Each structure stands twice: as structure tokens, then as C-alpha cells.
Amino acid sequence: MMPKNELRLLPWSGPDGKPCYLSTDDSGGYMSRLADNIEAVQLGTASDLLDRASEVLDNQDAGPDDLRLMLTEVTRALRDVVRVATSRGHLLAVSELQS
Numbered sequence: 122m123m124p125k126n127e128l129r130l131l132p133w134s135g136p137d138g139k140p141c142y143l144s145t146d147d148s149g150g151y152m153s154r155l156a157d158n159i160e161a162v163q164l165g166t167a168s169d170l171l172d173r174a175s176e177v178l179d180n181q182d183a184g185p186d187d188l189r190l191m192l193t194e195v196t197r198a199l200r201d202v203v204r205v206a207t208s209r210g211h212l213l214a215v216s217e218l219q220s
Contacts, residue, residue: 130208132159132201140204160205167198 128142131152135141143152170191177183177191 131156163201167202170198
């Protein structure tokens with residue numbers, strides 16, 4: 122549940138790459154559910170990329186272009202995972218303070 126008067130870091134950036142936040146007391150509202158679903162997709166994508174990255178690293182025939190592409194994708198996924206972890210960690214900390 123979203124603590125009252127707390128902002129939730131959303132799993133996407135604004136047009137200028139700046140963080141987006143949601144202010145709501147309704148953790149079951151449309152935007153909260155949308156953010157939850159996008160976070161789940163981002164975490165699943167990161168997990169899949171981890172497996173693919175291991176395959177590329179184990180492939181002796183992988184060239185610099187393959188490695189650069191994989192590193193680009195892994196970097197993007199890691200950025201998403203850090204955003205999810207930051208958001209959830211903040212919500213947990215605030216929730217514990219209110220208990």
C-alpha cells in the first residue's frame with residue numbers, strides 16, 4: 122500500500138529523461154497498477170537478458186559488435202532494475218517508519 126502523501130518513483134522517465142513520480146493514496150488505482158505491471162516486465166526482461174548475456178560471453182565467436190549490443194541492452198535493463206529497486210526500497214523504508 123502506498124503511504125499517504127508519499128511520491129512513488131515510476132518505472133519510466135519523462136521526455137527529458139527526468140524521473141516521473143506518482144502521488145496517490147490508491148495503490149490499486151490505474152496508474153499504480155500500470156507501474157506495477159511495467160516493473161514486472163522490466164524485471165522479467167532483465168532476467169532474460171542475464172541469460173542471453175551469459176550465452177554471448179560463453180560464445181568464443183562473439184565479436185565486438187555482438188558484445189557492444191549485449192552490453193547496451195544489459196545497461197538499459199540494469200538502469201530499469203535500479204529504478205525499480207530504488208522505488209521499492211523507498212516505499213519499504215517509508216512503510217517501516219509509519220509502522
